[in-house]
Amino acid sequence: MKALIKIACLLTLGWGSSAQAQQTVIVNGQQLPSATVQQLENYYQIKIQSGRYWYDPSCGLWGLEGGPAQGGMMPGLRLGGPLRADASSGQTGIFINGRQINQRERAQWEQLTGPITPGRYWLDAYGNVGMEGGPALVNLLALAQQTPSRPNTSASQQNTGNRNTFYRNFYTDTGSGSSSDGFYIIGEDWSYSDF
Numbered sequence: 001m002k003a004l005i006k007i008a009c010l011l012t013l014g015w016g017s018s019a020q021a022q023q024t025v026i027v028n029g030q031q032l033p034s035a036t037v038q039q040l041e042n043y044y045q046i047k048i049q050s051g052r053y054w055y056d057p058s059c060g061l062w063g064l065e066g067g068p069a070q071g072g073m074m075p076g077l078r079l080g081g082p083l084r085a086d087a088s089s090g091q092t093g094i095f096i097n098g099r100q101i102n103q104r105e106r107a108q109w110e111q112l113t114g115p116i117t118p119g120r121y122w123l124d125a126y127g128n129v130g131m132e133g134g135p136a137l138v139n140l141l142a143l144a145q146q147t148p149s150r151p152n153t154s155a156s157q158q159n160t161g162n163r164n165t166f167y168r169n170f171y172t173d174t175g176s177g178s179s180s181d182g183f184y185i186i187g188e189d190w191s192y193s194d195f
């Protein structure tokens with residue numbers, strides 16, 4: 001009987017450890033330690049799915065490897081390896097913090113900025129954008145707030161009553177808002193605020 005209990009305990013422990021080992025989170029080509037994944041899950045109150053991700057520590061954007069930005073988080077974290085130029089499988093000639101964006105992401109950016117000339121740009125966590133080595137050219141958050149409302153369209157929705165602002169873009173499925181206390185940006189599974 002004791003032998004059966006021991007075997008049952010070993011099988012139970014084995015299943016538990018294999019379930020944990022199955023959660024493989026790779027960021028910028030390197031697997032994150034399970035303790036780091038746990039800290040991120042606790043901080044953001046989410047369950048991180050196993051997969052391959054890219055993360056831009058300069059601005060906090062992240063996405064699935066080979067795809068466009070899908071969210072934002074705290075910048076400056078030491079997660080995985082360095083951000084690679086081909087992290088988003090881009091072929092646009094437009095580099096944001098060294099990552100070449102793909103056509104889908106270019107279309108999303110151009111909804112705010114208008115046409116983007118191929119080149120190398122920097123983006124910080126506050127939404128400031130400029131050419132590498134140069135000053136800020138524009139602030140994306142300010143652009144999002146200034147974009148005119150398009151009533152009765154599926155493209156966007158804006159509300160600026162009571163000195164508070166809200167902007168919703170239905171193409172990118174993102175929203176942003178501000179008040180005298182700060183601002184926020186929100187997407188499907190992510191958010192960033194500075195209140």
